[in-house]
Amino acid sequence: MSPHARDLGLAEARALVQRAVDKAEQLGLRGAVAVVGASGTLITASRMDAGGPGGMARARSKAWISATQQIPSAEHLHRMTTIAPPVAAGFAQASPEALFPGAGGLPVSAGGVVVAGIAASGATVSPFFPADVDPRALSVDGRPANPEDLLIAYALGLPYAGQHGDDGKRWEQRFGDLDVDPADSLGMAPAPPATGQAELDWAKALCDAARDVASRHGVRVAVAVVDRGGDPIQQDLMDGAPAGGVAVAQAVAGAAALFDCDSGGLGARFGPAEAIAALVVPPVLGIRGGLPVRDAGHVVAGLGVGGGEPIVCEQIARAALADA
Numbered sequence: 001m002s003p004h005a006r007d008l009g010l011a012e013a014r015a016l017v018q019r020a021v022d023k024a025e026q027l028g029l030r031g032a033v034a035v036v037g038a039s040g041t042l043i044t045a046s047r048m049d050a051g052g053p054g055g056m057a058r059a060r061s062k063a064w065i066s067a068t069q070q071i072p073s074a075e076h077l078h079r080m081t082t083i084a085p086p087v088a089a090g091f092a093q094a095s096p097e098a099l100f101p102g103a104g105g106l107p108v109s110a111g112g113v114v115v116a117g118i119a120a121s122g123a124t125v126s127p128f129f130p131a132d133v134d135p136r137a138l139s140v141d142g143r144p145a146n147p148e149d150l151l152i153a154y155a156l157g158l159p160y161a162g163q164h165g166d167d168g169k170r171w172e173q174r175f176g177d178l179d180v181d182p183a184d185s186l187g188m189a190p191a192p193p194a195t196g197q198a199e200l201d202w203a204k205a206l207c208d209a210a211r212d213v214a215s216r217h218g219v220r221v222a223v224a225v226v227d228r229g230g231d232p233i234q235q236d237l238m239d240g241a242p243a244g245g246v247a248v249a250q251a252v253a254g255a256a257a258l259f260d261c262d263s264g265g266l267g268a269r270f271g272p273a274e275a276i277a278a279l280v281v282p283p284v285l286g287i288r289g290g291l292p293v294r295d296a297g298h299v300v301a302g303l304g305v306g307g308g309e310p311i312v313c314e315q316i317a318r319a320a321l322a323d324a
Contacts (some may be wrong), residue, residue, distance in 0.1 A: 007037025008108055008116035010239050013044045016108070016118055020155035021048060021200070022191040024120070027137060027147050028130050031122020032232075033155075034059040035108070036067045038115050040097060041243040045235045047122065049199045053231035055122025062105030064097040066117030073105030073119060074163040103127070103163045104148050106156060118155060120148055127164040129174035134186070142182035144171035150187050160187060203234035203301070206293075210305055210320035211238055221307040221316065222249040228299050230254035230282030238307075245307020251283040252290030252313075253304025258282065260299045263290030264314065289313035291321060 013035040020033040025048070032055040034045035047056050062073040069076050080088045080101050092099060104127070105119030124130065127146040129138060138145050140160040144167040153160045164170075171178055203225040210223040220238045222245030227233055230253075237246050252263035255273075258280060259266055266286035267273040273286025288310035293301040303321060305313035 006115060007039050007041060008035065008043060008110070010043055010236060013116060014236070016155045017044055017046050018194075019191075020118070020120055020151045021046060021197065022194045023151040023154040024048060024125060024147075025194040025196060026191040027151065028133055029122075029125050029147055029151070031120055031125025032056040032059045033118070033120045033151075034063045035116050035118045036060060036063040038067050038070075038113075038117075039243065040064055040068050041237065042235060042246045043116065043237050045232060046200055046204070047231070047233045048194075049197050050123065051125075052123035053227070053229060055125065056232045058100045058102065058121035059119045061098055061100035062102055062119035062121065063117040065101060066105035066107045066119060067114065068095075068117070070107050070114040072103070072107070072163055073101065073117075074103035074165070077101045077103050103165075104152060106152055106158075106163070108156065118152060120151060125151070127166075127170060129170055135175050136180055136184050136186045137189075138171075138187060139178075139180040139185040140187040142178075142180050142185055144168055144178060145187040146170060154188060154191065200233060206303060206320060206324045207234050207236045209324040210303065210316055211236065213316045213319040213323065214238065214305070214308075217312070217316070219308045219312060219316065221305050221313060222246045223320075224249040224253045224304045224306075225293075226250065226253045226257050226282070226302045226304070228257050228301060230258050230280070230284070230302070233301070242307040247283070248285060248287075248289065248306025248313075249304040250306075251285035251304070252287060252306060253302035254280075254282040254290070255284035255286060255302070256290035256292040256304065257299060257302025258284060260292050262288070262292070262314070263304070264288035264310065289317060291317045293321065
């Protein structure tokens with residue numbers, strides 16, 4: 001047995017995210033779900049169709065907190081609001097991955113050891129109750145269950161436990177008095193496989209194609225697909241790949257999508273890559289490995305591969321686009 005701590009494997013992490021996406025679609029929610037390993041490294045993340053930019057970053061932050069602090073992110077939030085302000089500010093400065101300390105993230109354990117954290121956020125993924133939802137779908141054992149915490153508990157196969165602390169109040173504001181028989185509660189009922197995620201399915205297939213190419217060449221990498229604004233749709237880190245590849249894959253994908261060019265040509269076309277990176281909010285990196293993805297001549301996404309030699313990463317990305 002290895003003496004070194006391990007992160008959850010990609011296949012297991014992807015399965016958790018898929019369960020969360022299935023439940024979210026069943027509830028009529030749109031957002032992102034992220035799984036971060038115990039080492040603090042992103043393993044996989046998916047943004048549902050029309051999930052909106054920004055949700056991925058919030059989900060990733062809460063998942064990072066749960067994974068590295070080994071507690072629900074709600075407990076971390078409580079600590080940050082009760083300790084001395086300079087201490088809380090110091091934690092945030094020392095841990096930029098935890099800039100959004102919201103509730104809702106949970107640690108993932110294996111054999112009594114935390115191996116990851118999972119969280120969700122996004123356009124309509126929140127503890128607020130949707131407008132057109134069956135009250136029974138947001139009830140567990142006759143008690144209120146907010147949608148964000150529900151989909152994470154469902155993904156992990158855990159009994160529902162509210163993380164935001166005000167399920168009853170939110171229920172009353174949305175539905176009035178609670179009147180759901182425990183036998184009629186549907187919150188933890190099986191969710192059918194999601195069928196309305198065309199963009200996400202496409203992005204996952206593109207990441208799969210890149211991972212397949214990398215595997216055939218004996219290379220372990222990180223892969224990212226971002227939208228035309230540079231916000232991630234799908235991110236994956238192959239088991240055993242360099243952890244830093246996650247940031248590189250997203251940044252080269254962002255460069256390709258935002259500037260409609262191969263990421264390696266960013267500096268030649270637009271000036272010093274470092275100066276350009278300072279102008280845009282999504283991270284961009286002017287090395288090889290990122291390619292624009294076009295539909296009918298228009299850029300719709302960026303594909304990025306990181307963690308290997310840049311020229312090899314670019315070759316993987318080109319082959320993946322050809323295969324997909």
